Amino acid sequence: MKYIYIKTWGCQMNEYDSSMIASLLENNNEYLITENVEKADILILNTCSIREKAQEKVFHQLGRWRKLKNNNPKIIIAVGGCVATQEGKEIFKRASYVDIIFGTQTLHKLPNMISEVQENKKSTIDISFPKLEKFNYLLKPKKTGSTSFISIMEGCNKYCSFCVVPYTRGDEISRPCDDILFEISNLAENGVREINLLGQNVNAYQGRTFNNKICYFSELIRLVAEIEGIDRIRFTTSNPLEFTDDIIEVYRDTPKLVSFLHLPVQSGSNKILNLMKRSYTTEDYESIINKLISVRPNIQISSDFIVGFPGESETDFQETITFIKKINFDMSFSFIYSNRPGTPASKMKDNVDLKEKKKRLYFLQHLINMQTMMWSRKMFNSTQSVLVEGISNKNIMELYGRTENNRIVTFTGKYNMIGKFIKLKIKKIHTHSLKGELI
Numbered sequence: 001m002k003y004i005y006i007k008t009w010g011c012q013m014n015e016y017d018s019s020m021i022a023s024l025l026e027n028n029n030e031y032l033i034t035e036n037v038e039k040a041d042i043l044i045l046n047t048c049s050i051r052e053k054a055q056e057k058v059f060h061q062l063g064r065w066r067k068l069k070n071n072n073p074k075i076i077i078a079v080g081g082c083v084a085t086q087e088g089k090e091i092f093k094r095a096s097y098v099d100i101i102f103g104t105q106t107l108h109k110l111p112n113m114i115s116e117v118q119e120n121k122k123s124t125i126d127i128s129f130p131k132l133e134k135f136n137y138l139l140k141p142k143k144t145g146s147t148s149f150i151s152i153m154e155g156c157n158k159y160c161s162f163c164v165v166p167y168t169r170g171d172e173i174s175r176p177c178d179d180i181l182f183e184i185s186n187l188a189e190n191g192v193r194e195i196n197l198l199g200q201n202v203n204a205y206q207g208r209t210f211n212n213k214i215c216y217f218s219e220l221i222r223l224v225a226e227i228e229g230i231d232r233i234r235f236t237t238s239n240p241l242e243f244t245d246d247i248i249e250v251y252r253d254t255p256k257l258v259s260f261l262h263l264p265v266q267s268g269s270n271k272i273l274n275l276m277k278r279s280y281t282t283e284d285y286e287s288i289i290n291k292l293i294s295v296r297p298n299i300q301i302s303s304d305f306i307v308g309f310p311g312e313s314e315t316d317f318q319e320t321i322t323f324i325k326k327i328n329f330d331m332s333f334s335f336i337y338s339n340r341p342g343t344p345a346s347k348m349k350d351n352v353d354l355k356e357k358k359k360r361l362y363f364l365q366h367l368i369n370m371q372t373m374m375w376s377r378k379m380f381n382s383t384q385s386v387l388v389e390g391i392s393n394k395n396i397m398e399l400y401g402r403t404e405n406n407r408i409v410t411f412t413g414k415y416n417m418i419g420k421f422i423k424l425k426i427k428k429i430h431t432h433s434l435k436g437e438l439i
């Protein structure tokens, strides 16, 4: 038996890919996943390059693993994901002890690549982009929780000026609609009650149906909602571009689709949005939100923000702050702009100093935290439908689950509630979680 240790950095897509790697390797009875790096025969690093110092972080990690390999030269080290796709062979140059380099679209080749290294005693690389091939190797999950991600499309054609994703994940490509529905039906049979449709730009989904027609994102949601056992539908991440009226209509017609939407706006200044090549204005964004509110008055919106983009003046930043208040965002992931080699923005003059960027980020996050708290307070004493996910990390006497609006609630309950929807009354409000009581 050989032990595999996988380290994953980055987005949910990377987490999804790593779970695919784990199930592929475990399907071969020679391999077992371990949480203990000291015990491992094969070390896999699934990397991320979305922000600062990604490359340096990879080589630091590899340096640590090199020491393990010095003690046991039979250890195999594999590097995959976005940094591997971007750097390719360069990784061998800086870290000659690496055995395998695989890309975001070639992870299914890993079992063969490992055998190849074992037999030939020499390194191997494959960072090609064979379209959708990896999904042909998807296996039925051995164990599932109450909620599950499912990748519906990958890649991005939008080329926002700051972003590396189009270069590391390739062009937008959608999985066939029936494959997705089949996989979700399987998950539902295994007890999954909530599905999170995953992709770099989910609403750009255009999958083929069995009779070679195109199925758009709105139609896919309607079809998923018909699957017995699936009672809650989420998706990540959508883009204000292509957020068309047919999607608004799905919100109107499909109660299983949650009243919580993560729709990244990035900035509240049209000047900056233009420099970012986001191809929409704040007015366009607001119009989408207003349409959503007209069919779902209680919908909560979260967003991503970048502060300190090249050219962002204090006035531009204040426009973002005003916009955050206007939309009343519930939550955000917010970041300081990070110069990514090879992107158009990397050639722009980065004229905001780091101290100022940090100040802006702090201000923005403070405001959003207050808004998060305001949204949470509205939930006090309300009855919420909570999908119970498991035992709380902090207190084994408690269970935890999620509300429709993505709040974690802890409560005292029975183990047989795990995997089910239950009704809770919200009794305590903390910044990042709530406490509930069974009704």
Ligand code: SAH
Residues within 6 Å of the ligand: 050, 051, 162, 163, 164, 165, 200, 201, 237, 238, 239, 264, 265, 266, 304, 305, 306, 335, 336, 337, 338, 339, 340
């Ligand atoms: N497809 C999504 C974004 C995916 S990347 C969208 O359309 O918005 C996830 C988030 O990382 C982005 O929303 C952005 O806020 C952040 N991000 C991407 N590149 C970045 C960079 N160079 N510097 C700082 N943050 C960045």
Ligand code: F3S
Residues within 6 Å of the ligand: 156, 157, 158, 159, 160, 163, 164, 165, 166, 200, 201, 239
């Ligand atoms: Fe990146 Fe813009 Fe696509 S943020 S993932 S290039 S939509």
